[in-house]
Structures are given as structure tokens and as C-alpha cells.
Amino acid sequence: MERTLVMIKPDGVERNLVGKVISIFEENGLKVVALKKVRLSKKQAEAFYIVHKERPFYDSLTTYMSSGPIVAMVLEGENAIKKVREIMGATDPAEAKEGTIRKLFGIDKEKNTVHGSDSPESAAKEIPFFFSEFELIAAE
Ligand code: IDP
Ligand code: MG
Numbered sequence: 001m002e003r004t005l006v007m008i009k010p011d012g013v014e015r016n017l018v019g020k021v022i023s024i025f026e027e028n029g030l031k032v033v034a035l036k037k038v039r040l041s042k043k044q045a046e047a048f049y050i051v052h053k054e055r056p057f058y059d060s061l062t063t064y065m066s067s068g069p070i071v072a073m074v075l076e077g078e079n080a081i082k083k084v085r086e087i088m089g090a091t092d093p094a095e096a097k098e099g100t101i102r103k104l105f106g107i108d109k110e111k112n113t114v115h116g117s118d119s120p121e122s123a124a125k126e127i128p129f130f131f132s133e134f135e136l137i138a139a140e
Contacts, residue, residue, distance in 0.1 A: 002080040003033060005126035007115040010068035011107050013037070018071050021114060024101055025075055028087055033074040034131045042066045048129055057110065064110055072130040081123055084116035 008021050022032065040048065045062035052058050075084060089100025093112055096103035106112040117123035127136070 001076055001078065002120070002123075003074050003076045003127060004081045004084050004117045004123045005115075005130065006073050006075050006084060006117075008071040008073075009111065009113055009115060010064065010070060011111040012105060012113040013069050013071055015105075017105055017113065021101055021105070022073070024087060025084070028077075028083065030075040030077040030080060030083065033076045034135050035071065035073040036130065037069050037071050038130070039069045040066045048126070061110060074127055074131060074136065081117055081120060085118065088114045088116050 006025070008018055012018065012021055026032070042062055045065040046053070046058075049058065049062055049065070052061065055061075077083060087101060089096030089102035089106075091102075091112060092109040093102045093106025094109075096106065101114050102112045117126050
């Protein structure tokens with residue numbers, strides 16, 4: 001069993017897609033271990049995406065990610081990290097495969113509705129960014 005950190009980004013929360021997005025993950029066998037709705041400050045968004053700080057889209061991305069509430073969750077399942085990345089689709093919705101969340105709901109390369117950890121190392125940093133040990137243990 002593996003765990004990954006997923007966010008429904010402001011464009012998804014704003015368009016009332018929380019239930020639809022979670023359903024897609026659940027239908028694919030992933031289990032919701034922990035879940036919360038929060039609004040990140042610009043500084044918190046910058047901290048979350050610190051690996052991208054040299055990228056040209058960093059300022060715009062972190063402004064966008066702090067522009068409204070998001071829903072953060074921990075999903076669990078066999079190969080959860082890779083599985084979630086497949087279900088999400090490519091970063092750019094225009095390039096995402098049919099049936100993926102980003103193809104179905106993504107607006108553009110930035111407002112692409114969902115985030116999922118890209119590796120076990122990322123998941124190990126991203127899960128505790130949002131959830132305490134207590135919240136993860138209490139869910140079992
Ligand atoms: P990922 O979310 O598919 O892993 P990353 O390359 O890690 O994609 O980028 C993180 C996030 O930054 C993307 O999900 C998207 O919201 C935003 N982003 C990535 N590339 C661009 C871009 O070229 N223009 C605007 N936003 C981008
Ligand atoms: Mg990434």
C-alpha cells in the first residue's frame with residue numbers, strides 16, 4: 001500500500017467539482033485516508049511549490065494556488081502515486097488523455113484542477129505539509 005497527496009485546485013473547488021473528482025479516484029480503487037478544505041496563503045503556496053522556484057510560472061502558479069480554497073487529501077492504494085498521476089493526466093489538459101481528470105475538467109496548463117505527488121520522495125514531504133501524524137493515524 002502506498003499513500004499520495006492530492007489537491008483539488010482553486011478552479012476545481014470553485015466549479016463545485018470536489019465530489020466528481022473524488023468519485024473518479026474512488027472508482028479507481030483509491031481510498032480517502034484524510035481530507036480537508038483550506039485556503040493557502042501566498043507564502044504557503046510558495047513553500048509547497050518550492051521545487052519550482054526557478055521556473056517562469058512559479059509566481060503565477062503560487063498566486064493562483066492562493067487565490068481561493070483548495071481541497072487536500074491523502075489517497076491510499078496499490079501504486080497510489082503512479083495510479084493518481086495516470087488518472088490525473090498530463091499537466092496540460094490539451095495534451096491529457098481522454099477520460100483523465102485534467103482532460104475532463106482542466107482549463108489550461110496552470111488551472112488544471114488537480115495535483116498529485118510525483119514520487120515517493122515528494123509524497124513524503126507533501127503529506128505532512130497538510131496532515132499531522134494524528135490526522136493520519138486517526139483515519140485508520
Ligand atoms: P504536474 O502538476 O503535472 O506535476 P509540474 O510541472 O510539476 O506539473 O508543475 C506544477 C504545476 O505548475 C502544474 O500542475 C501547473 O498548475 C503549473 N504549471 C506547470 N507548467 C506550467 C506552465 O508552463 N505554465 C503555467 N503553469 C504551469
Ligand atoms: Mg509536479
